Amino acid sequence: MYFDNIPVIPYEGPQSKNPLAFKFYNPDQVILGKTMREHLPFAMAWWHNLCAGGTDMFGRDTADKSFGAEKGTMEHAKAKVDAGFEFMQKLGIEYFCFHDVDIVPEADDIKETNRRLDEISDYILEKMKGTNIKCLWGTANMFSNPRFMNGAGSSNSADVFCFAAAQVKKALDITVKLGGKGYVFWGGREGYETLLNTDVKFEQENIAKLMKMAVAYGRSIGFTGDFYIEPKPKEPMKHQYDFDAATAIGFLKAHGLDKDFKMNIEANHATLAGHTFQHDLRISAINGMLGSVDANQGDYLLGWDTDEFPYDIYETTMCMYEVLKAGGLTGGFNFDSKNRRPSCTPEDMFYAYILGMDAFALGLIKAAKLIEDGRLDAFVEDRYASYKSGIGAKIVAGETTLEELAAYADEMGAPAQPGSGRQEYLESVVNSVLFGL
Ligand code: XLS
Ligand code: NI
Ligand code: NI
Numbered sequence: 001m002y003f004d005n006i007p008v009i010p011y012e013g014p015q016s017k018n019p020l021a022f023k024f025y026n027p028d029q030v031i032l033g034k035t036m037r038e039h040l041p042f043a044m045a046w047w048h049n050l051c052a053g054g055t056d057m058f059g060r061d062t063a064d065k066s067f068g069a070e071k072g073t074m075e076h077a078k079a080k081v082d083a084g085f086e087f088m089q090k091l092g093i094e095y096f097c098f099h100d101v102d103i104v105p106e107a108d109d110i111k112e113t114n115r116r117l118d119e120i121s122d123y124i125l126e127k128m129k130g131t132n133i134k135c136l137w138g139t140a141n142m143f144s145n146p147r148f149m150n151g152a153g154s155s156n157s158a159d160v161f162c163f164a165a166a167q168v169k170k171a172l173d174i175t176v177k178l179g180g181k182g183y184v185f186w187g188g189r190e191g192y193e194t195l196l197n198t199d200v201k202f203e204q205e206n207i208a209k210l211m212k213m214a215v216a217y218g219r220s221i222g223f224t225g226d227f228y229i230e231p232k233p234k235e236p237m238k239h240q241y242d243f244d245a246a247t248a249i250g251f252l253k254a255h256g257l258d259k260d261f262k263m264n265i266e267a268n269h270a271t272l273a274g275h276t277f278q279h280d281l282r283i284s285a286i287n288g289m290l291g292s293v294d295a296n297q298g299d300y301l302l303g304w305d306t307d308e309f310p311y312d313i314y315e316t317t318m319c320m321y322e323v324l325k326a327g328g329l330t331g332g333f334n335f336d337s338k339n340r341r342p343s344c345t346p347e348d349m350f351y352a353y354i355l356g357m358d359a360f361a362l363g364l365i366k367a368a369k370l371i372e373d374g375r376l377d378a379f380v381e382d383r384y385a386s387y388k389s390g391i392g393a394k395i396v397a398g399e400t401t402l403e404e405l406a407a408y409a410d411e412m413g414a415p416a417q418p419g420s421g422r423q424e425y426l427e428s429v430v431n432s433v434l435f436g437l
Pocket of ligand 1: 099139184186230232266294305336
């Protein structure tokens with residue numbers, strides 16, 4: 001037991017003042033025909049929760065994540081598994097996500113790292129037995145080690161490319177072994193610092209080649225889940241190739257990868273790209289590629305990936321609105337989030353997850369209300385009414401020509417006013433559904 005003073009977290013309802021209770025996440029509560037547990041497959045991110053201790057550019061760890069073992073050892077790796085499972089079970093979280101180097105210390109020789117990965121995945125598999133805990137997705141960390149300073153699939157060095165391929169292969173093996181639903185490519189250093197030294201076309205084609213080999217290998221070992229690209233516009237690189245959902249989807253289509261890949265949309269990455277979280281979810285959904293979500297939030301006053309635990313109810317509501325409209329996620333909601341550096345105690349780890357899970361549960365409740373209320377849908381439906389009949393219907397059916405439309409315009413003289421967008425009215429509808437009785 002690593003969290004002795006923490007009980008299993010109960011649901012106590014919105015009136016509760018117990019910091020170690022859910023106020024909104026009530027797993028068995030049914031919303032629009034499904035339980036909250038089904039709507040919200042939450043996942044724990046191994047790296048933030050079990051590895052990161054608060055080190056930043058200006059200071060070292062504030063939180064002790066040793067879990068009673070010496071860091072850098074396999075004993076520590078196993079202690080993290082034990083602590084992680086206790087943590088997930090106390091919160092009722094059913095999934096986890098990991099990078100290869102989150103679950104074992106990396107050795108100097110890849111053969112030894114891979115041996116350690118075999119050992120720890122046996123241990124995790126054993127631990128999973130008799131629980132309902134599963135793997136949501138795995139990935140390879142191809143950005144921390146200095147060998148990846150110029151990228152992985154986009155590296156100028158063919159040897160580094162091979163090393164990246166080896167890591168992807170092993171991370172896929174472990175993901176499949178643990179029954180993972182997905183496999184993520186976050187292009188950590190797949191981008192550039194300056195175009196003066198970069199062959200963009202060559203690098204992008206190489207990334208696609210690595211992904212194609214990953215798909216071929218994954219399918220050959222029985223991986224039936226989705227591959228994901230996790231878009232991010234910058235950080236660590238000045239420019240990252242998977243800038244946002246639209247860019248990543250275009251890339252996948254250009255390289256014939258769109259059948260095997262979907263998007264893993266991270267809130268803070270969308271906002272870094274100058275979009276709302278909702279925007280990147282919508283772009284993914286309309287392309288049939290809304291796969292999974294990295295649940296966190298950024299800070300509009302800070303220009304980087306602050307990975308804060310989500311607490312903004314407008315954001316979680318509009319996220320769940322998109323997810324409900326898309327018919328749910330094939331993946332889940334991975335808390336790619338970390339405590340603020342001064343929130344450094346074990347209890348803070350629980351408070352953070354309670355905040356995030358409650359924020360999404362409340363978002364789900366409010367999004368369902370917005371859909372049931374129907375005013376937003378009705379407005380949008382009506383807004384495009386001119387395409388339902390006459391010339392509009394012909395445009396939609398693709399049964400007209402530029403000449404015919406020009407003749408129509410001549411006849412008409414000038415179009416009627418296209419109608420108010422009613423933004424402020426719609427925003428007040430949102431507020432009345434969120435905060436009205
Ligand atoms: C970093 C990313 C990373 C991915 C997994 O910004 O969010 O944590 O989710 O490599
Ligand atoms: Ni992420
Ligand atoms: Ni991120």
